[in-house]
Amino acid sequence: MDDVIARLERAERLEELQSIIEWLRDHYAVDDMVYHWVSSNGTQYGCGTYDPKWVARYLDQGYLRIDPVVLGCYQRFHPVDWKRLDWSSKAARALMSDAVAHGIGNQGYSIPIRGPNGQFALFTVSHTCDDETWKSFTELNRRDLILLAHYFNQTALRLEPGRTPEPTQALSPREVETMTLLAVGYSRAQVADTLSISEHTLRVYIESARFKLGALNTTHAVARAMARGLIVV
Amino acid sequence: MDDVIARLERAERLEELQSIIEWLRDHYAVDDMVYHWVSSNGTQYGCGTYDPKWVARYLDQGYLRIDPVVLGCYQRFHPVDWKRLDWSSKAARALMSDAVAHGIGNQGYSIPIRGPNGQFALFTVSHTCDDETWKSFTELNRRDLILLAHYFNQTALRLEPGRTPEPTQALSPREVETMTLLAVGYSRAQVADTLSISEHTLRVYIESARFKLGALNTTHAVARAMARGLIVV
DNA sequence: CGGCGCCTCGCCAGATCTGGGGAGTTGGAA
DNA sequence: TTCCAACTCCCCAGATCTGGCGAGGCGCCG
Structure with missing residues (x-):
């Protein structure tokens, strides 16, 4: 953890986040780990270990607007297990089966993160295993994941072009x-x-x-x- | 840490946060520790170890609108040392001297936290000591503080009446x-x-x-x- | 001492927004 | 199938905002 956080704080280019997240995936021995912004205005950023095909399909299909993970986290503050979300709508179930077909794990745990100006991001861990195993994994690593989510977002905000300078004349x-x-x-x-x-x-x-x-x-x-x-x- | 987080997760009334934060203040051996919402619409909540007189004065004087801690954190994502904020305005300096007169420490470290619906809160630690001591304290405990901020906010959101039922009707x-x-x-x-x-x-x-x-x-x-x-x- | 930014005030005409009516189609959810 | 939410359109009068004119006092900084 210490090493990873130090690497995140040292990082000078967004690309470095990709290798860090891959390292983390291996470290925690899970199928996938992903960090991404969620915004409707087009400025997308994300890094993670999902199959690029799935990422492309996800964006292409506009899944962002129907994904219960995104929608659910958007209204919550605490990390959430995918099982506890609302998968009742038809579109949501279609998304899930599509995801499974693209090799996404059956278990998932997502942490919402919010920054200034309504910035919103997700840090997600996904894996294939039974409920019991997943429960013990998330309980054991929840705090690490919260901190990682925090530091990933901090680094992404710091490195995101256009976020920093903006002289922003003050008001009286x-x-x-x-x-x-x-x-x-x-x-x-x-x-x-x-x-x-x-x-x-x-x-x-x-x-x-x-x-x-x-x-x-x-x-x-x-x-x-x-x-x-x-x-x- | 584990105990405190468990207590926060078990808490059933907002009042319990007060005793938890007092315990934390003693545990970390600092002058003050505070968690509070920031919103102008009136729904205030806060707990902490500041002198109630100071809290009343702070609200009464509308310091919320000129406090560099609030304004600075509002534009940031990462925790911030009070020294790094902009204290150049006259109103800010007046606020600071007033705070000192009310026994607030010369050092401070605040963590911004954001929840759904634009909710914004601050978790602050304040102390009286020299810069070096403070620097090592914050570096040593930063991660604990981030997690504490997170769990305090989570608990406050969970227990805050009126936060839960209103699912914030979405727009078409x-x-x-x-x-x-x-x-x-x-x-x-x-x-x-x-x-x-x-x-x-x-x-x-x-x-x-x-x-x-x-x-x-x-x-x-x-x-x-x-x-x-x-x-x- | 001369700027410069901030705070304060007035008048007018035209553009823009608000409030209150009513009405039809469509597609997805119960 | 039935129902509801979302989307689309129309008129009018009164309230509100915007743009452009000008003017004076106060406090800070070089």
Whole structure:
């Protein structure tokens, strides 16, 4: 563990994660181990030991949107055994049989991880064995897996291009208040009232914030302020 | 560690976290240890060993919005030493001196944790000592602290009333597209055009999404959709 | 001391959004 | 099969937001 974490912290390119995860798979003697982002906007990243054919098929078929592992983890915080997810829908069962046909193990354990700006990733271990064996494996290694998930995500966030620099001009205190109140549903009039200023002054803040954030309208400005973590809602 | 985690997993009431965190403070022989949600909508929860006077003052003064620990962690994924945060603003320095006056240690280490629906919490250790001592303490215990943060949050999420029943009604695909495009600055007309539907139909989606999200207006709906991770921008 | 950023205020017209009606098709779930 | 959620379309009036004009005071920094 110590070695792996140190390697993750030292890593300078995303590609290194691939060899680390392969090493981990062998170390824990499981069929597969996978780390991947989940995002709908297209910026995919993942590393792991799944058959590339399966990965391609998975993405191609849009399984991301029906996979109970993804959907289930998205609403949970704790690691989850695949057996405990909801496989009742037809699409989910079709996905499962397709997965089995591509050599994915019958057992799985996935850990959801979340970063800033709504970033979401999964760290998954999969294997073929009976329930008892799997239960003892996950109970024994759960903490290791949580930490690995954490460090994989940390490294991926650090190395992901476009995540780091972004000068992100800060907002003035009044602008922050304005954006925050707008984000919680206040109208301009209500915000102005809450801040005890004229509505016109408020508009100046909104426009100023919009300019700083490079936003096209108020909604855009609020969205950007949130995405950049400038306001806490 | 094993005992504590087992206690956290067994806990049936939020109050138990308080005694656990006190035990941990003594175990690690630090001045203070704190776990708390961060949200502006009022649903506060926290447990820890800070002087209640300081906690009350912190909330009362709205320090949540200017605390570099909160703001800094909100934009990060990894644990962070307080020294590495941006204390340059006047408000931040005022907060720090106020904290010191209330007996908060000069050293601190905070771990951001994120759960479903944009939930955000902090797990913090604070102490009074020199930089070297603190550095070795954090390096030695970082992994423990990450795991503790994780299990504290897991327990808090499990026990928090109102977190469980509300499965956060999902948005339909069209609603997601609508919210996403609005979040990137499109006007209603532009969104309708992009989606090749009438502007009226678009309005139906916006209103429907607003209803599902319990939002008061479009900006609020977009903000909530983002906060709950329903859209990725 | 002269900028520069922040905070504050006013007016107006046109663009945009919101709220309240009603209505038909389709595909998947019970 | 029946039902429901999702998707699509239309009108109108009033509320709200946006864009563009201008103006003054305060505090900080070089």
